[in-house]
Amino acid sequence: MHAMNNxxxxxxxxxxxxxxxxxxxxxxxxxETLKELQCFFYEIxxxxxxxxxxxxGGGDKAFVAxxxxxxxxxxxxxxxxxxxxxxxxxMSALENLNQPVIAAVNxxxxxxxxxxAISCDIRIASxxxxxxxxxxxxxxxxxxxxTQRLPRIIGRGLAAELLFTGDMIDATEAHxxxxxxxxxLAEQLLPTCMTMAEKITSKGPVAIRLCKETMKNGLEMDIGxxxxxxxxxxxxxxxxxxxxxxxxxxxxxxxxxxxxx
Ligand code: CAA
Numbered sequence: 001m002h003a004m005n006n007x008x009x010x011x012x013x014x015x016x017x018x019x020x021x022x023x024x025x026x027x028x029x030x031x032e033t034l035k036e037l038q039c040f041f042y043e044i045x046x047x048x049x050x051x052x053x054x055x056x057g058g059g060d061k062a063f064v065a066x067x068x069x070x071x072x073x074x075x076x077x078x079x080x081x082x083x084x085x086x087x088x089x090x091m092s093a094l095e096n097l098n099q100p101v102i103a104a105v106n107x108x109x110x111x112x113x114x115x116x117a118i119s120c121d122i123r124i125a126s127x128x129x130x131x132x133x134x135x136x137x138x139x140x141x142x143x144x145x146x147t148q149r150l151p152r153i154i155g156r157g158l159a160a161e162l163l164f165t166g167d168m169i170d171a172t173e174a175h176x177x178x179x180x181x182x183x184x185l186a187e188q189l190l191p192t193c194m195t196m197a198e199k200i201t202s203k204g205p206v207a208i209r210l211c212k213e214t215m216k217n218g219l220e221m222d223i224g225x226x227x228x229x230x231x232x233x234x235x236x237x238x239x240x241x242x243x244x245x246x247x248x249x250x251x252x253x254x255x256x257x258x259x260x261x
Pocket of ligand 1: 024025026028065066067068069070087108110111112113115134135138141142143144146
C-alpha cells in the first residue's frame, strides 16, 4: 500500500483502490490532496497490471464534501482560475485513465466531490450518500467540471435545477435520475464495487481499454464520425492476441485466457 498525507492507494489483485482520506475536513479537496491524486492517477495509468480502479472516501460520512473552502476563501481571481485548472487536470486525468473507474460513493459527494464522482465511469452509492452542487450557496460556480459533466450525464433540465438551487439529493433520487448505477447498503458498497471491478478485469484488457476510449471520445463527435471512429477502433482489436484467443476459446467452448496483448 502507498500512502501520502491525504490519499491511500492499494492494489487488490488487478484492482486499484484509491481512498481520499482526510476525515477531519470530510475528505475535502485542498491543493495537496489534488496533487496527490494526480500522482496516483499517473502511476495507475502507466500500470498495465491494473485493470480497474475503485475510488472512495475514508470514514463513513463522506465521499468528498467538496473543494476545500478554507483553502479557497482567500483566493483572488487569478489564483481561483489556477485552482480550477488544477482541479480540471485531475478530473480529466481520472476520466481519461486507461482503466475503468468505479466511484464508491460512501457519503457526501458535494461540489468538487460530486464533480469527482461524475468524472468516474460508473457510480455506486451507499444508502447514506448525498449528492449536490452547493457552490451557489458560497457565491461561486462549480469549478471542476460540474456545469459541463453533470448535464451530459443527467440532462440539462435536472442539472440546471441542481446547479441553480444548490439542493442536495439522496441516493434514491440520484438513482432515479441516473446519476448512480445502483444503491446498496453501506457495508455492501466496497464488496459490490469489487465484484464489478473483478468482472471487468476478467475480460479482454485491450477490449476494455478500447471500449472506454471509444465511448468517451465518440460522445464528443457527431454520430456519423463517431460510428466511423468505432469501426476503426473495432479493427484495432483484430491486431491483438486477445481477439484471437477470445474467439478461439468461444469456438472451443472454453474460458478465454487473455494476456492483454
Ligand atoms: N471544505 C473545507 N472543510 C470542510 C468542507 C469543505 N468543502 N466540508 C466540510 N468541511 C469541514 C467542516 O468545516 C468541519 O470542520 P471543523 O470540524 O474543523 O469545524 C468538518 O469538515 C465537519 O463538517 P461539518 O461539521 O460541517 O459536518 P456536518 O455533518 O454538520 O455537515 C456537510 C456536513 C453538509 C457536508 C457540511 O460540512 C457542508 O455543507 N460542507 C460544505 C459542502 C460544500 O459547500 N461543498 C462545495 C464546496 S465548493 C466547491 O466544491 C467548488 C468547486 O466546484 C471546485
